[in-house]
Amino acid sequence: MAAITLHRLGKVYPGGVRALDALDLAIADGEFFALLGPSGCGKTTLLRTIAGLEVATEGTVRIGDRDVTDLQPGRRDVAMVFQDYALFPHMTVEENIGYPLRIKKVPRAARHDKATETAAELGLTGLLDRRPGQLSGGQQQRVALARAMACHPQVFLLDEPLSNLDARLRLEARTFLKRLQRELGVTCVFVTHDQAEALALADRIAVLESGRIRQVGTPVEVFRQPANTFVAGFIGSTPMNLLDAEVAGDAVLVAGARLPLPAPVRALVADGDRVVYGVRPEYLDLHPAPVPGALAGRVVVVENLGSSSLVSLDLPGPDGAAGAGLQVVVPEGREPAIGSTGWAVPRDGRSLVYRNGELLHATEPAGATTDPAHAVGPAADSSVTDSPVTDSPVTDSPVTDSSVTGSSVTDSPVGGSVPAGGAVAGSAAGSGAAGGPA
Amino acid sequence: MTAGPATPPRPATAGPGSTIGWRGGLAQIGRYTFVSLVLGFFALPLLWLATAPFDRTPTITTSLPEFTLDNFRALLDNPYALRSLWNSILLSGGTAVLVVTFAALAAYALSRVRVPGRDALLYGLLLLSSIVTGTATMVPLYELAFRLNLIDSRLGVILILSGGLLPAAIFILKDFMDGTPTSYEESARVFGASPVQIVWQIVLPMVRPGLATVAVWAVANVWGNFLVPFLLLRNPDKAPAAVIMYTLYTEGGQANLALLSTFSLLYSLPVVLMFVFVSSRYGFRFHGGIKR
Numbered sequence: 001m002a003a004i005t006l007h008r009l010g011k012v013y014p015g016g017v018r019a020l021d022a023l024d025l026a027i028a029d030g031e032f033f034a035l036l037g038p039s040g041c042g043k044t045t046l047l048r049t050i051a052g053l054e055v056a057t058e059g060t061v062r063i064g065d066r067d068v069t070d071l072q073p074g075r076r077d078v079a080m081v082f083q084d085y086a087l088f089p090h091m092t093v094e095e096n097i098g099y100p101l102r103i104k105k106v107p108r109a110a111r112h113d114k115a116t117e118t119a120a121e122l123g124l125t126g127l128l129d130r131r132p133g134q135l136s137g138g139q140q141q142r143v144a145l146a147r148a149m150a151c152h153p154q155v156f157l158l159d160e161p162l163s164n165l166d167a168r169l170r171l172e173a174r175t176f177l178k179r180l181q182r183e184l185g186v187t188c189v190f191v192t193h194d195q196a197e198a199l200a201l202a203d204r205i206a207v208l209e210s211g212r213i214r215q216v217g218t219p220v221e222v223f224r225q226p227a228n229t230f231v232a233g234f235i236g237s238t239p240m241n242l243l244d245a246e247v248a249g250d251a252v253l254v255a256g257a258r259l260p261l262p263a264p265v266r267a268l269v270a271d272g273d274r275v276v277y278g279v280r281p282e283y284l285d286l287h288p289a290p291v292p293g294a295l296a297g298r299v300v301v302v303e304n305l306g307s308s309s310l311v312s313l314d315l316p317g318p319d320g321a322a323g324a325g326l327q328v329v330v331p332e333g334r335e336p337a338i339g340s341t342g343w344a345v346p347r348d349g350r351s352l353v354y355r356n357g358e359l360l361h362a363t364e365p366a367g368a369t370t371d372p373a374h375a376v377g378p379a380a381d382s383s384v385t386d387s388p389v390t391d392s393p394v395t396d397s398p399v400t401d402s403s404v405t406g407s408s409v410t411d412s413p414v415g416g417s418v419p420a421g422g423a424v425a426g427s428a429a430g431s432g433a434a435g436g437p438a
Numbered sequence: 439m440t441a442g443p444a445t446p447p448r449p450a451t452a453g454p455g456s457t458i459g460w461r462g463g464l465a466q467i468g469r470y471t472f473v474s475l476v477l478g479f480f481a482l483p484l485l486w487l488a489t490a491p492f493d494r495t496p497t498i499t500t501s502l503p504e505f506t507l508d509n510f511r512a513l514l515d516n517p518y519a520l521r522s523l524w525n526s527i528l529l530s531g532g533t534a535v536l537v538v539t540f541a542a543l544a545a546y547a548l549s550r551v552r553v554p555g556r557d558a559l560l561y562g563l564l565l566l567s568s569i570v571t572g573t574a575t576m577v578p579l580y581e582l583a584f585r586l587n588l589i590d591s592r593l594g595v596i597l598i599l600s601g602g603l604l605p606a607a608i609f610i611l612k613d614f615m616d617g618t619p620t621s622y623e624e625s626a627r628v629f630g631a632s633p634v635q636i637v638w639q640i641v642l643p644m645v646r647p648g649l650a651t652v653a654v655w656a657v658a659n660v661w662g663n664f665l666v667p668f669l670l671l672r673n674p675d676k677a678p679a680a681v682i683m684y685t686l687y688t689e690g691g692q693a694n695l696a697l698l699s700t701f702s703l704l705y706s707l708p709v710v711l712m713f714v715f716v717s718s719r720y721g722f723r724f725h726g727g728i729k730r
Contacts, residue, residue, distance in 0.1 A: 053624050074630025086625035090643040100629040102639075151629065 002064030002077075002154040002187060003029045004050060009059035011045055011211075019045040021211040022059065027189060027204075032181045034202035035191045038234070042211040043191045044159060050189065051080045051157050063155055074103075076155075079148035083160040085140050087132035093119065093143050094128040100151035118146045122180075138169045145180065156181075158190035162197055174200055195235045199223060207231045229276060229357045238281045238310055241326050242354070243295075245277040252277055252353070255315035255324060257295045259346065265353050265360040276354040281327040283350035286311060287343040288336060294343035297326055299336045309335045313342055487706065490699035497695065509700040518674050519701060522682035527708065529595055529667065529678050530660035536600040537607045537656045538649055544604075545611035546641055550620070560609060567605035576669060583670055590672040598670070599660050607652045614648030615641070650720040654712060661709055679705045 004027040011020040019042045027033045035043040048054040050061055052073030060069045068076045079100070087096050095102075097118055098111040106114070119125055122142045132140055141161070148156060161177060162170045178201055181188045192198050198205045199219040206216045207230075215227040226232035232240040245252040247269045250261050254277050261269070269275065287294065297313030313326040328344050336342050353360045490496040494504040513519050548556055579598055580589075588594030622644065626636050642649070664680045671677050674685075683705065686697045 051628055053627065072630075073624075073628045078628065080625065080628045082621040082625055084619060084621055086619070086621040088622060088626075088640060088644075090646070099626070103626075103630050103635065 037208035549615035
């Protein structure tokens with residue numbers, strides 16, 4: 001069991017492609033950590049660099065109290081489960097699970113016992129004599145996990161652990177994986193491009209874009225308080241509505257409507273500022289009749305999501321032409337007719353304001369640490385205070401245990417200088433603590 | 439004919455339909471006649487190989503044999519016949535071992551390491567290899583073998599034949615290596631396996647069908663090679679079967695068909711048995727452990 005600390009980690013491929021760009025990241029002991037991002041963002045390269053399959057061109061990787069930057073993968077005491085599981089096709093399940101022990105020159109009998117025991121833990125008893133080709137996708141994954149567990153590594157690395165399973169099996173495997181990680185209590189880093197997977201599994205998530213970390217936080221934080229418009233657009237099964245807006249006093253003008261400016265950011269903006277107004281489709285209420293403080297638009301598409309429906313509205317543009325689109329989630333039975341006009345009201349405290357792509361945080365008086373990050377989970381706190389890296393933007397913030405998790409890491413002017421993250425929507429944040437994975 | 443309501447007006451098409459059937463039948467007869475002819479053309483020599491050794495007076499035509507085993511007895515009296523088969527096994531086996539070993543190592547390296555100009559190198563080797571054991575280079579090869587004191591040595595023959603087969607073997611095996619995902623090896627690396635362990639425990643077992651293919655191909659090639667051993671081996675005690683076959687004449691200088699046919703049968707049996715064995719043992723099948 002060990003923490004992982006990355007310090008200014010960089011990877012430049014021989015062709016000059018920069019896959020990782022001065023990454024700072026602290027993953028706590030026993031944490032289930034997700035590396036999330038679109039394809040080509042460097043998340044797999046980062047995982048492979050931690051494993052030692054790629055050699056970092058700058059910076060350091062520490063696992064526990066060892067600097068492993070220049071160590072061979074086999075000497076880092078990590079186990080990796082590959083996306084395709086990489087079970088050796090010419091070996092039986094038992095030989096596969098026992099392979100790491102065979103490398104460590106464990107005698108055959110002890111290997112057999114260990115493989116049988118590990119297989120039993122993962123419900124693979126009775127499959128020990130089969131070959132990987134004779135197993136289902138879910139069983140193959142469990143064999144790969146058993147093989148990784150057999151040598152008791154300090155760190156588990158999983159590359160897209162669920163992407164090779166079909167939809168139903170994926171949900172099952174997700175629950176299984178989370179439970180297994182809890183029981184083993186081992187530090188576990190996984191890579192995914194599926195934000196729902198990251199939100200469901202991880203204690204904390206790092207969102208990456210082109211080799212940089214755009215935000216690190218608990219699922220609640222990255223979902224409620226995306227630090228920038230990239231994260232806002234990436235997280236959520238339906239992307240956040242991001243609308244161009246202009247500040248006018250204590251309100252913002254969005255698509256011809258006048259919406260109240262969230263109270264905590266009023267001090268940060270001036271009249272006439274161009275900002276982006278963000279609100280999730282789930283946090284909008286659709287009314288069939290005009291109401292004050294609502295975005296009015298014509299209903300163009302209604303998509304059934306099962307227990308709810310996703311309604312797309314066309315908002316009027318500045319000169320009467322068709323403007324931006326807006327998406328609203330409405331509960332079942334409340335679907336509007338196509339072509340009718342709907343009025344969408346943002347719920348109190350759930351809307352966010354971005355300027356230059358970065359979230360505007362409220363500046364709160366020092367000591368006002370009524371921040372949700374505290375209550376979210378033990379991992380969030382320990383990861384920061386345990387971190388031996390002192391000069392990273394993550395740890396040099398004055399309010400060490402709360403500003404980190406919710407704030408943008410890459411952007412020092414906004415994220416770094418404003419100590420208390422996650423206080424834009426006070427009431428929402430307060431209730432958010434209850435929803436944490438604690 | 440079960441098209442539902444559309445079937446009743448069908449009788450109108452019965453006339454042309456039967457014409458097509460009649461023509462189709464004729465075409466079918468023609469096709470099968472042609473296939474039978476081709477089959478016969480290739481089957482007759484094999485039939486000869488099966489019957490002539492047991493015939494009292496074999497000719498170059500195939501006929502029902504007057505059964506006898508005298509031909510085999512006569513062949514056993516020839517001092518070189520059986521020994522030459524053993525020589526063939528030595529030469530082809532030695533070459534196969536060398537070719538498989540070096541081709542596997544080279545193919546693995548070429549498949550996994552990025553070398554500038556790698557593809558050009560491979561194609562160049564492939565092109566040149568068809569010349570190396572060919573007739574054109576026999577003179578310089580003889581000269582080379584002479585200076586290296588490899589005339590009349592089985593090792594010399596094995597080395598020259600291996601050199602000729604290696605490029606194509608590397609080419610074939612590299613394809614097999616390219617087809618196995620690197621995640622197997624990376625997985626083993628993370629568990630701490632050394633490069634030697636990775637090659638021995640992971641890579642080679644997975645390309646076993648490829649190794650078997652190359653081995654069979656190398657054996658078959660050496661088995662049938664006449665020119666190289668004919669030129670390089672002086673002592674008839676060391677000559678392989680392909681060369682000894684050339685010496686089976688009657689006293690009158692005519693080809694001794696009785697001995698020749700019997701020896702041909704013995705000569706082809708090991709290769710046939712090897713093919714059967716390898717395909718039943720390795721079967722060119724593959725259990726997948728990678729989910730695609």
